[in-house]
Amino acid sequence: MRRSSGPDAEALTMLEVRELSVADRHGGPIVEALSFSLPPAGSLAIVGESGSGKTQAALSLLGLQDPALRVGGSVRFDGVELLGAPASRLRALRGARIGFVFQDPSTSLNPYLSVGLQIAETIEVHRGLTREGALAEARRLLEAVRIGDAARRLAQYPHELSGGMRQRVMIAIALAGRPQLLIADEPTTALDVTVQQQLIGLLAELRRTFSLALLLITHDLGLVAELCERTLVLYAGQMMEEGRTSALPSAATHPYTRALLRARPHLDDDPDSPLRTIPGALPARGESRRSCVFAPRCAHAQAPCRTTPPALTPARDGRRRCHLGIAEIGVSEARGQ
Structure with a gap:
């Protein structure tokens, strides 16, 4: 991933996150020293188990986290610092240059407003269209996210739509301001496999059509591979x-x-065999972090893993945080650990 190191390199980076930290009111870490960058029209997935801090990291980029949480570090969008920015600046970005698809459309959509009005509101606020023009654009957006009979759907309420259709409405709202960056938080959660696959194809098509950069939050590695x-x-x-x-x-x-x-x-797995899991559980928020946080669940952990936190180091074309060399892990796996 390209790093900013001067005026020319800066132009290659749309979103630059440096040492992002999120903690609860008692200082318990939720996200620690997270750094990454995203170029225009690029795509990055943040994956991990539920409770690993993915959603809180995404929300904190736009100041949407719980006000009781403490956020530190740096988040720069097109060179402008967002952490600590005035509320008016963040409101101007949210929904306009940065779209956000929230995890649960059943709680994110307003049950008292029609679908058309909820999409039109973003268009009126961020693009200055009249109500009539905004509703016409809302219809085009519903067609863009492959909702049939869009004119009729505009007058419907969220409870009248299926889960997959509500998620498509959320995507339409996120696109209504013509953003450059789309943040999608678990966009296929609780949807059946067929609808999930349709949404994956839709997001891929929208990225190409609108030249969107995508920050995807998910636990689904299959989704990551396609997007x-x-x-x-x-x-x-x-x-x-x-x-x-x-x-x-x-x-x-x-x-x-x-x-x-x-x-x-996997498709070739015995349907009667139990699903494979990772033994153990995530550490409690206040638990000591004077060792590798994954060591208690790691089949390859050795003495240094239990006494010293590993540093983030370069690895192949990326980075990794581990005391063990790749060869050591391979030997352990070969022995069946």
Whole structure:
């Protein structure tokens, strides 16, 4: 991933996140020293188990986190610092240059307003169209996200739509301001496999049509493979590994990434066999972090892993946080650990 190192390089980076930290009111870490960048029209996935800090990291980029949480570090969009920025500046960005698809459309959409009015509101606020013009544009957006009979759907309310259609409405709202960056937080959660696949195809098509940069938050590695060029693996608020998505299945170098890949079900699995899991659980928020946070669940952990936090170091075309060399992990796996 290109890093900003001067005026020319700066222009290649749309979103630059440096040492982002999110903590609760007692200082318990939720996200720790997270750094990444995203170029215009680029794509990055942040993956990990539920509770790993993915959503809180995404929300904090735009000041949408719980006000009781403490956020530090730097978030720059087109060179402008967002952390600590006035509320008026953030409101001007949200929905306009940066669109956000929230995780649960059933709670994110207003049940008392029609679908058309909810899309039109963003268009009126950020693009200055009249109500009539905004509703006409809302209809075009519903057609763009493949909702049939768009004119009729404009007058309907969220409860009249299926889960997949509500998610498409959320995407239409996120696109209404013509953003450059789309942040999608678990966009296929609770949808059946067929609808998930339709949404994956839709997001890929929208990226090409609108030249969107995409920041995808997900636990679904299959979704990542189809949508994102790079993947960042998050565990207990810490980056474990980051690199090219296409290389992950064959060249993942971190034990946690490999465990996630092994836990994915496969078509040739015995349907009667239990699903593979990662033993143990994420550390509690206030738990000591004077060792590798993944060590208690890692089949390859050695003495240094339990006494010293590993640093983030370069690895192949990305970065990883692990004391062990790739060869050591391979030997452990060969022995069946």
